[in-house]
Amino acid sequence: MTQNEAPPTLDDVARLAGVSTATVSRCVNTPEKVSAPTLRRVEAVIEQTGYTPNFAARVMAAKRSYTIGAIIPTMDNAIFARGLQAFQEELHEHGYTLLVSSSAYDPSAEAEQIRTLVARGADGLLLIGHDRDPAIYDYLSRQNVPALVAWSYLGDTPTPSIGFDNRAAMRALAEQVIDMGHRKIAMISGISANNDRARLRIDGVKDAMSAHGISPDTLTVEEVPYDVSAGAKAFMAVMANTPTVVLCGNDVLAAGALRAARSLGLTVPDDISITGFDDLELAQVVFPKLTTVRVPHQQMGRLAAQELIAMITEKRAGNSTKLDATIIHRGSARPLNKW
Amino acid sequence: MTQNEAPPTLDDVARLAGVSTATVSRCVNTPEKVSAPTLRRVEAVIEQTGYTPNFAARVMAAKRSYTIGAIIPTMDNAIFARGLQAFQEELHEHGYTLLVSSSAYDPSAEAEQIRTLVARGADGLLLIGHDRDPAIYDYLSRQNVPALVAWSYLGDTPTPSIGFDNRAAMRALAEQVIDMGHRKIAMISGISANNDRARLRIDGVKDAMSAHGISPDTLTVEEVPYDVSAGAKAFMAVMANTPTVVLCGNDVLAAGALRAARSLGLTVPDDISITGFDDLELAQVVFPKLTTVRVPHQQMGRLAAQELIAMITEKRAGNSTKLDATIIHRGSARPLNKW
C-alpha cells in the first residue's frame, strides 16, 4: 500500500515535468503566463502525482492567504447561519475561504479568536456588532488586517459596517404594536452587555413609547441568553406585570415565550400578543406564526463579502451600508380590543 | 498613529531580548527548558511588542498545526450544531483549534473541502457519515491525515467512527409505533444518496415492518432536502396514501410535516401521528412537542475529539465507539384507536 510517503511537493512536480519550480508555481497561480504545451505537461504531472500546494508555505511566501475569518457569537441557533452562508458563498465565488469560529458571547474568547485568526493569516475579518474593547480595533489596524462589522449599522463608526438599524427597526415594530392599542408592554431581550444589537432593540422600544406618550419607565425588560427555555422562563417573569404584549429581541426567545404562554393556558394572540425579531425559519414553524422583523440576512452576507474583498484587494478603507429591515405581520400579535 | 509597520517577528523579539531565536521559540513552546531569568526577559519583550507567532511559519517548520478540520453537510439548521460545539470545546481544552466548513450535502464540494483542509495542514479530520468516494480515504491515508467518522456507527469500517446505529434507532422507534397499532406507515426522509444516515433510517423502518409481518413494500417514502418547507411539501405527498403515521428522518422535516398537517386541518396526534429524529431544540418548540429519537450529540462530539487527538498524538489507528440513541415520547404520536 502506498503510505507514509511524503506528499509530493512543488519541487517534485518541477523535477518530473522537467521545468523549474517557478514555472510550476505559475501553472498553478497564473496559467495565462505559461505556454500551452508546458502547462499541459505540468498539469499532467500534477494530476498524476496528486499534488496539492501546501497552504502554509503558500501563505508564507505570498503573504496572502485568501482566507477570511468570521467570529460569530454563537452557532447554537440559527441567528447567524443564513447570513453567514451567503457570506461564505460570495467569498467562495471570489476564491476566498471562510474560517468561522464562535465566541459564545464571551468578549475575551472573541479577542482570542481574533488573534488566532490573524495569526493564521486571515486577509480580513468579519465581526458581529460594534461593541468590543477598542484595543482590539487598535490591534487589527496595527496588524493591518481589515475588519468589517455586520448585523449592526451605526452612523459614524471608525470600523465600517454592513447592517441595519436595530434601533429603528425595533422602534418601527413597537410603534405598530402601540398603534394596535397596546400600552402595557414587556420585552424579553438578549443580554445587552457587549451586545449593541440587543441594547439598541431595547432603546428602539423605548423610543416608540416616548413618541407615543408612554413612559419608557413602564417597560418591563427581562434580559436572558438567546435560547428557547430562557425565553420561556423570562415570559413567566414578565407576566407578573400583566403586559398585553411581549416584544422579544429575537425569534428564539419568542418561541420560548410562545411555549410558556401555552403552558399557562394563554392563547396567542387573543390573550396576549408576542413578537419576534430576525425572521428565522423558526418564526414560521411555531404556532401561531410569529409577527417579526425581517432582517436581510442574505443581502447582508453577500454585501459584507464584497466589501471586505474590496477592502483587501484595493487596500482601502471600507464603506458602510445601511440595509432595511421590514416588519412582517403574521399571527402572533393583534390589536387590543378589550378596554 | 502606529500603522503599516510590519508585525514583530520572532527575530525582532530575539534581538530586543538579546537572545537567539531558538531561545525565544523555546520560551513560547517549551518554557520549562528555559532558565527563569531568560524566560522573564523574553516574555517581557513579547508582551511589550505584542508579538504573535506567525501560524503559517510555525506549521511549516513544525509540520504540526494543532488544527482539526470538520466538514459537515450543512450549517443551515441545527442538526450538527450541538455535537460540533461539544467537539470544539473538547478540542480547545487540549489546545487544538477547529476549522469547520460545510459541503451543502454535495460530495464533490466535500472532497474539495477535505483537500483544502489537508493543504491547510489539518492534523486530523472529522467527517460526517461513511458514504463517500473511496478515493478520498485513499488520499487521506496517503497524506497521512487521520480521519474519524461521526454521526454513524457501522460495525467494521476501515475508517473508525463514533456514532450510533441509525438503523437500529429508527427501527426501535418504528417498532414502538407499530406496537401502537399503526400499520399504514409513511416516511419523510432526507435524500438518501451519499447519506448513510438517511438510508439506514429508512432501512430501520423496513426492518421493523418486516419483523411485525408488514410488507416493507407498503412503506411510502418521500425523499427531500432537510428543510421545513420541503418537509411540509413531502407531507402533502405522502398523505395521498392515507397513512396513520408519518415517520420523519429528522426533526426539521417533522416540523414541516406538523405545519402541513395543521394547514390541512388535521390535528396531531389525533388525526395523524408524526415523529422526528435528532431531538433538536426545535422538537420542543413545535406543537405538539415531537416524539423523536434522542441522539447523544454532546457525548458524540466530546468522544470524537478525544479519539481524534489520541490518533494524532499516539499515531495509531482509531477505535470505533457505538453510542446509544433513545426514544423520547412526547405528544406527536399516539396509539391508533380507530379500527
Next chain:
DNA sequence: TACCGTATTGTAAGCGCTTACATTGCAAAT
C-alpha cells in the same frame, strides 16, 4: 587539578512556496 555530566543557549539548516530579476529564444523591424 583534570575530567565529566548536565543544564542552558546558540548556530544554522531547512520547511514548500512565491516572485523580483536575469536569461534565453525568436519574430519583427531596420
Next chain:
DNA sequence: ATTTGCAATGTAAGCGCTTACAATACGGTA
C-alpha cells in the same frame, strides 16, 4: 544581417519559524 522587444522560462532569495546539533558554563567527582 543586426538590432529590438517580448514572451517564456529559470535562478535564487527569502517568508518566520522549529529543532538537531554544537558550544559553553558550571558544579561535582576522582
